[in-house]
Amino acid sequence: MVHVFKTYPSQISALSDITLEISSGEFTFVAGPSGSGKSTLLRILSCAEKPTRGEVVVDGVQITHPDFTKIHQLRRRMGIVSQDFKLLRDRTVNENVAFALEVTGHTRREAKGKASDMLRRIGLKEREDAPILALSAGEQQRVAIARAMVNSPSLILADEPTGNLDAKTTLDVMGIFSDLNHQGTTIVFATQFTGLIKRFPYRLIPILNGQVSDGKKVDTDEVREVKAGE
Numbered sequence: 001m002v003h004v005f006k007t008y009p010s011q012i013s014a015l016s017d018i019t020l021e022i023s024s025g026e027f028t029f030v031a032g033p034s035g036s037g038k039s040t041l042l043r044i045l046s047c048a049e050k051p052t053r054g055e056v057v058v059d060g061v062q063i064t065h066p067d068f069t070k071i072h073q074l075r076r077r078m079g080i081v082s083q084d085f086k087l088l089r090d091r092t093v094n095e096n097v098a099f100a101l102e103v104t105g106h107t108r109r110e111a112k113g114k115a116s117d118m119l120r121r122i123g124l125k126e127r128e129d130a131p132i133l134a135l136s137a138g139e140q141q142r143v144a145i146a147r148a149m150v151n152s153p154s155l156i157l158a159d160e161p162t163g164n165l166d167a168k169t170t171l172d173v174m175g176i177f178s179d180l181n182h183q184g185t186t187i188v189f190a191t192q193f194t195g196l197i198k199r200f201p202y203r204l205i206p207i208l209n210g211q212v213s214d215g216k217k218v219d220t221d222e223v224r225e226v227k228a229g230e
C-alpha cells in the first residue's frame with residue numbers, strides 16, 4: 001500500500017500516510033496499542049473499508065482502482081478473522097465453518113466433512129453441533145479461525161485472533177498459523193500483545209497513532225502500474 005490515509009466520518013484520523021509492502025509467503029505481525037489503527041489497516045486489506053486516500057494492491061489487484069469491482073473473487077483467496085468474529089449466530093459451529101466452503105461451490109456433505117477436520121485440528125470437534133451462542137468467547141474465536149483457514153486461502157488476515165484464548169490454546173493456534181505459513185500462506189496478524197511477537201520470530205510492522213515505522217522501502221511507481229481486476 002502506498003500513501004494510505006483513512007479518516008472516519010467522525011473526522012478521526014485512523015491511518016496517516018502508510019506505505020508498506022508485504023510479500024507473498026510472509027508472516028507479518030502488525031503490532032501497536034489499542035486505537036493505533038491495526039483493525040483499520042486489516043479492514044482496508046480485506047476491502048471492508050475504503051481508504052480516504054492512497055493506493056492499495058492486494059494479491060496483484062489494485063483494490064483502490066476506480067474500476068475495481070471483483071471483491072468477491074479476491075475474498076475467495078483470503079481468510080479473514082475479524083476482531084468481533086462475525087459468526088452466524090443462529091447456526092451451529094460446523095455450519096459456520098462449512099458455510100465458507102459452500103459459498104465456494106463445495107457440496108454440503110463435502111463442506112461438512114472438511115469443516116469437521118478443521119474443527120478437530122483446532123480442538124473443537126466435540127462442540128461442532130453446538131449453536132454458536134453456547135460457546136465461550138475463546139471457543140467462538142477458534143471457530144472464526146477455523147472458518148478462515150478451511151478454504152486454504154493464499155492470504156490470511158487475522159485481527160487479534162488469539163485475544164480471547166488462554167496461553168496453551170494461543171500456542172496451539174500459533175502452531176497452526178506457522179504450519180500454514182510454512183506451506184506458503186501469507187499471514188498478516190494484528191496484535192497488541194508483545195509477548196507473542198517476542199516468542200515468534202516473524203516480521204514486525206509497528207503501528208502507532210496510525211503511522212508505521214518499518215525499514216522496507218516500497219517502489220511506489222511499481223505499485224501504480226498494477227491495474228484493477230488482474
Ligand SMILES: Nc1ncnc2c1ncn2[C@@H]1O[C@H](COP(=O)(O)OP(=O)(O)OP(=O)(O)O)[C@@H](O)[C@H]1O
Binds near residue numbers: 010013034040192
Ligand atoms: N468505524 C469507525 N468509525 C469511527 N472511528 C473509528 C472506527 N473504527 C475505528 N475508529 C477509530 O480509528 C482509530 C483506530 O482504530 P482501530 O480499530 O483501527 O484500532 P486498533 O489498533 O485495531 O485498536 P484495538 O487494539 O483496540 O482493536 C481509533 O481512534 C478508533 O476510535
Ligand SMILES: [Mg+2]
Binds near residue numbers: 038039
Ligand atoms: Mg482492532
